[in-house]
Amino acid sequence: MATEKLAAWVVNLSYSSLPPEVVQAAVSSFYNWVGCAIGGALHPTTTTACEALTPFFGKATSSLLGQKGARTDASHAALLNGIASHVHDYDDTHLQTIIHPTGPVASALFAQAEALGGVKGQDFILALVAGIEAECKLGMGVWPKHYDIGWHITSTVGSIGAAVAVGKLMQLERTPMQHAISIAATQVTGLRDMFGTDTKSFHVGRAAQNGLLAAVLAARGYTGSLQALEAPRGWARVVSVSNNVDEQFAGLGREWEIARNAFKPFPCGIVVHPVIDGCIQLHREMAAAGGGTAADIDRVHVRVHPLVLELTGKKTPQDGLQAKFSVYHGGAIGLVLGKAGPAQYEDNVVLSPDIVSVRDKISATADESLGADETEITVHLNNGTTFTKHVQHAIGSVEVPMTTAQLEEKFIDQVSLVLGAEGAQSTSKACWALESSGSVAELAKEI
Known part of the structure; x- marks a missing residue:
């Protein structure tokens, strides 16, 4: 028994x-x-x-x-x-x-x-x-x-x-x-x-x-x-x-x-971590190429496991607690700020114009062929440049502890x-x- x-x-x-x-x-x-x-x-x-x-x-x-x-x-x-x-x-x-x-x-x-x-x-x-x-x-x-x-x-x-x-x-x-x-x-x-x-x-x-x-x-x-x-x-x-x-x-x-x-390396729902991980990497790559500010970004698309949107599909979070369940906020802070610690989930950051503008440019698609800690991100800049990133396993996973x-x-x-x-x-x-x-x-x- x-x-x-x-x-x-x-x-x-x-x-x-x-x-x-x-x-x-x-x-x-x-x-x-x-x-x-x-x-x-x-x-x-x-x-x-x-x-x-x-x-x-x-x-x-x-x-x-x-x-x-x-x-x-x-x-x-x-x-x-x-x-x-x-x-x-x-x-x-x-x-x-x-x-x-x-x-x-x-x-x-x-x-x-x-x-x-x-x-x-x-x-x-x-x-x-x-x-x-x-x-x-x-x-x-x-x-x-x-x-x-x-x-x-x-x-x-x-x-x-x-x-x-x-x-x-x-x-x-x-x-x-x-x-x-x-x-x-x-x-x-x-x-x-x-x-x-x-x-x-x-x-x-x-x-x-x-x-x-x-x-x-x-x-x-x-x-x-x-x-x-x-x-x-x-x-x-x-x-x-x-x-x-x-x-x-x-x-x-x-x-x-x-x-x-x-x-956890990031203070939010763990299913968002692959997107944050990938977006931080893209932030560095775009900065090295001389761009990547909020104003430079035209649109962003992410493919994620369906559970990500089920748990963290809040498109317009109004405070830090809601943002912890927003894959869109996680992607935005990764791309714009290059980091995602407790400070990036403060209410003032969640409502900042730069973050809101990039959050609004992010679209997400659920893809059952992806693992729960996997994502593919595509960033299109206004100058026509495109950056992509595939994250097989996010930092903080068993595979990448x-x-x-x-x-x-x-x-x-x-x-x-x-x-x-x-x-x-x-x-x-x-x-x-x-x-x-x-x-x-x-x-x-x-x-």
């Missing part, structure tokens, strides 16, 4: 059984999550949630990353750090399912690790791996029908991943772990219709909070169905018209999903805006030292 199988695997998982590449993937995932959480800490979506919920804060046990030493109870820390980590859409991605796995799991886990005290870095890594494996295998078991129906898969599986991780940290035995999974499973969070609004990142925070709640309740004897995932009216059959969860769980501990985790240096550059760029250059460097160093840390609570003081 799926729920029992998952619980038994998690309980029996040991640090010594983790391959070195899995440990490294976990450290990199944590590193990227911290950078994204600090980078999103001062975003209006995060600060609005924090201000609204402050009256409900409890005992200050856990850090609000990037907020000048602010602390709150573990539940609200999980929620708010989860929101911050996802608000720029800059987090990691399990490309097979487009789950963003670390946000829900690490947000819950870090908050509880601080609250418990005495948690070693290796214990944290073990729990993080358990949670990410659980959510990704579960997501693979219902992909793509679950997503096609309209569920935001990151949060619907994220709460279960978070419960598994926190439960592992709290050393739950098999039956309480089943209950934790069950309590998390019944808290299904996230509709795709929320994409482009504040609530998309709320999904990640709420999944973290729900998972933390589930594990804490189960640790005190709170019960749920012991077959919550596979029962006729359980999670898998309710949220998807088909599933092969049992088959996916058979691969637990043999095929590590965290090792397939990819990191970000290097450690690029991951660090991304981290420093985000964190410097919040903590300053010196603070970003020291935080980066502390995060890379997770595995050797004797106390996550002490590590948190350095972040």
